[in-house]
Amino acid sequence: MLRILIAEDNTRIARSLMEKLELFEDLKVKGWELNGSTLLNHLERNSGVEVVLMDINMPVLNGIETTREVKRLYPHIKVIMSTVFDEEHYIFEAILAGANGYLLKDERPEKLYDSIREVMDGGAPMSSSVARKALNMIRYQREHYSQPAEEYNLTRRETEILEQLATGINYNQIAENLYISSGTVRKHIENIYQKLQVHNKMEAVQLALKNRLI
Amino acid sequence: MLRILIAEDNTRIARSLMEKLELFEDLKVKGWELNGSTLLNHLERNSGVEVVLMDINMPVLNGIETTREVKRLYPHIKVIMSTVFDEEHYIFEAILAGANGYLLKDERPEKLYDSIREVMDGGAPMSSSVARKALNMIRYQREHYSQPAEEYNLTRRETEILEQLATGINYNQIAENLYISSGTVRKHIENIYQKLQVHNKMEAVQLALKNRLI
DNA sequence: AGCCTCATACGCTATTTGTCCTATATTTTA
DNA sequence: TAAAATATAGGACAAATAGCGTATGAGGCT
Numbered sequence: 001m002l003r004i005l006i007a008e009d010n011t012r013i014a015r016s017l018m019e020k021l022e023l024f025e026d027l028k029v030k031g032w033e034l035n036g037s038t039l040l041n042h043l044e045r046n047s048g049v050e051v052v053l054m055d056i057n058m059p060v061l062n063g064i065e066t067t068r069e070v071k072r073l074y075p076h077i078k079v080i081m082s083t084v085f086d087e088e089h090y091i092f093e094a095i096l097a098g099a100n101g102y103l104l105k106d107e108r109p110e111k112l113y114d115s116i117r118e119v120m121d122g123g124a125p126m127s128s129s130v131a132r133k134a135l136n137m138i139r140y141q142r143e144h145y146s147q148p149a150e151e152y153n154l155t156r157r158e159t160e161i162l163e164q165l166a167t168g169i170n171y172n173q174i175a176e177n178l179y180i181s182s183g184t185v186r187k188h189i190e191n192i193y194q195k196l197q198v199h200n201k202m203e204a205v206q207l208a209l210k211n212r213l214i
Numbered sequence: 215m216l217r218i219l220i221a222e223d224n225t226r227i228a229r230s231l232m233e234k235l236e237l238f239e240d241l242k243v244k245g246w247e248l249n250g251s252t253l254l255n256h257l258e259r260n261s262g263v264e265v266v267l268m269d270i271n272m273p274v275l276n277g278i279e280t281t282r283e284v285k286r287l288y289p290h291i292k293v294i295m296s297t298v299f300d301e302e303h304y305i306f307e308a309i310l311a312g313a314n315g316y317l318l319k320d321e322r323p324e325k326l327y328d329s330i331r332e333v334m335d336g337g338a339p340m341s342s343s344v345a346r347k348a349l350n351m352i353r354y355q356r357e358h359y360s361q362p363a364e365e366y367n368l369t370r371r372e373t374e375i376l377e378q379l380a381t382g383i384n385y386n387q388i389a390e391n392l393y394i395s396s397g398t399v400r401k402h403i404e405n406i407y408q409k410l411q412v413h414n415k416m417e418a419v420q421l422a423l424k425n426r427l428i
Numbered sequence: 429a430g431c432c433t434c435a436t437a438c439g440c441t442a443t444t445t446g447t448c449c450t451a452t453a454t455t456t457t458a
Numbered sequence: 459t460a461a462a463a464t465a466t467a468g469g470a471c472a473a474a475t476a477g478c479g480t481a482t483g484a485g486g487c488t
Contacts, residue, residue: 087365088426095352123342124349131338131345136428137352138309155464168417170444183468190447191464199446200474202415203382369434384474397437404477405434413476414444 002116003048006032007039007066008055008082013105017053017082020109027116036061040069049077051116054099056083056090064093071098078119086129092137101125152195154213161188163214166205216330217262220246221253221280222269222296227319231267231296234323241330249273250280257288264290265330268313270297270304278307285312289378289391292333300343306351315339316348336370366409368427375402377428380419 004027008014014032021027030049033039035058043049052070056063067079080101081094094102100119103112104127115125126134154162164174171189175182189204198204208214218241222228228246235241244263247253249272257263266284270277281293294315295308308316314333317326318341329339340348368376378388385403389396403418412418422428 092352095349118342121342122346124340124345125342126338126340126345128332128335128337128339131340132336134348134352135309135338136426138306138348157465166416166420168412168414168420170414172444180465181467184466186445186447187466187468189445193446198382200382200384201445202380202419205416206380206382371435386474394435395437397439398435400475400477401437402435403475407476415475 002027002050002120003030004028004051004053004116005030005039005042005049006053007034007036007058007063008032008053009034009058010055013055017112020112023109024113027113035059036063036066036069039066040073043070043074043077051078051080051119053080053082056081056085056094064090064097067094067097067099080115080119080125086127086133088133088137091130091133095134102130103127104130152211152213154192154195158188158192158195159214161185162192162204162208165189165201166208166214216241216264216334217244218242218265218267218330219244219253219256219263220267221248221250221272221277222246222267223248223272224269227269231326234326237323238327241327250275250277250283253280254283254287257284257291265292265294265333267294267296270295270299270308278304278311281308281311281313290393294329294333294339300341300347302347302351305344305347309348316344317341318344366425366427368406368409372402372406372409373428375399376406376418376422379403379415380422380428 004021006014006017006029008017018029018032021029030046031042033042037060039052039054040061043052054063054067054070058066061069063081063083067081070077070079078100079098080103081090081099082103082105083090084105086104091102101115101124103115103125107115107127118125160178161174164177169177171182171185175185178185189201192204193199196204196207198207205214218235220228220231220243222231232243232246235243244260245256247256251274253266253268254275257266268277268281268284272280275283277295277297281295284291284293292314293312294317295304295313296317296319297304298319300318305316315329315338317329317339321329321341325341332339374392375388378391383391385396385399389399392399403415406418407413410418410421412421419428
């Protein structure tokens with residue numbers, strides 16, 4: 001029998017969660033708290049809780065901060081974020097705070113149940129869109145630790161042009177910024193493409209960012 | 215009916231996979247290849263495959279390299295790694311190569327089926343131990359996610375288009391990759407510009423990267 | 429049943445970009 | 459000092475992009 005605690009300030013959502021959980025006889029909802037602060041109080045009194053379903057957007061003490069505290073004070077308790085937000089920022093912060101899983105609110109009861117079983121088993125259940133974003137975080141972090149920049153021998157002027165190019169302005173504006181003609185800008189870009197072996201702005205800028213040319 | 219291709223050099227494991235998949239009547243295993251090279255040949259001849267189940271440890275061309283190629287040549291094909299290795303290194307490389315999911319070989323048929331449905335739906339299914347390691351990867355290299363991403367409400371399709379845009383390919387190629395007309399691509403991009411309040415590719419991509427929309 | 433959003437598709441026009449070309453003055457370097 | 463590299467400038471043409479319009483079917487929500 002697994003003991004679960006819910007942190008959720010929205011009554012309707014909390015009820016919906018409890019209804020879903022009550023479908024499974026080996027789960028027991030030990031309580032429902034309206035914010036992070038009362039949740040922490042609850043945990044202080046009561047040591048039996050094994051899983052917390054945590055909303056992110058709560059008054060007084062939000063879900064991220066609360067998760068950090070729960071994990072600091074009771075590392076054995078599993079925390080599953082259950083929220084309507086699937087924005088990268090929230091996901092990232094929740095993961096850093098130590099959340100074990102991250103579900104969106106509209107999951108089916110079975111998925112919710114499986115997820116609870118999964119965290120108890122050392123896993124990390126995530127809603128599919130959340131998982132996709134998590135993978136993207138990993139993909140993009142790598143870009144910053146990229147390999148020793150290759151040698152492309154851009155001139156100072158070319159690098160300058162490339163930097164301007166990366167901002168999304170057009171040739172005329174670059175020309176104005178650098179007090180040269182747009183024809184010259186084009187010529188420089190032609191040379192840049194040649195050196196980088198690319199054929200358009202986007203490729204040039206992405207390669208430049210990857211290799212720390214700009 | 216979803217068409218699936220298996221890349222696996224171990225006969226026993228391949229058979230086991232096929233047995234599991236055959237339990238579901240809306241899945242169709244289109245073939246089984248013994249290494250990455252023959253898999254690529256298969257895909258070249260046959261355009262109907264939607265999902266590839268990819269082993270990591272194959273002779274001639276391994277699963278990571280093969281995934282990179284599959285994703286480069288056929289971005290619409292979903293790749294799920296299916297392997298005995300749950301080491302961080304493999305997971306990390308597979309994610310960078312563009313894998314959509316990462317399962318361990320001993321998953322139950324239902325989990326395998328759900329995972330296939332999940333990738334088709336834009337998700338990122340992972341075995342629980344893999345997901346946990348993925349989260350750890352994020353935890354131990356943070357800094358870049360400091361500022362809150364703004365809310366732009368891009369649809370899934372728009373995000374997909376934006377990702378393609380960032381690679382520097384043109385509208386026609388994006389259209390081919392996604393099996394839609396270039397007119398539709400243009401319309402999506404128009405909508406993206408509207409939502410992001412920008413007026414060209416470069417601005418859109420830079421804003422997207424900055425706000426982790428892609 | 430009616431109202432949304434999303435994804436799809438097409439037409440038209442103007443602007444921007446990419447790839448050729450040539451040409452000259454200045455700066456760097458061998 | 460001579461040669462090479464760099465920075466400047468512009469012509470011509472094709473391709474790609476951006477901004478506008480309209481329209482339709484599918485699916486979700488009220």
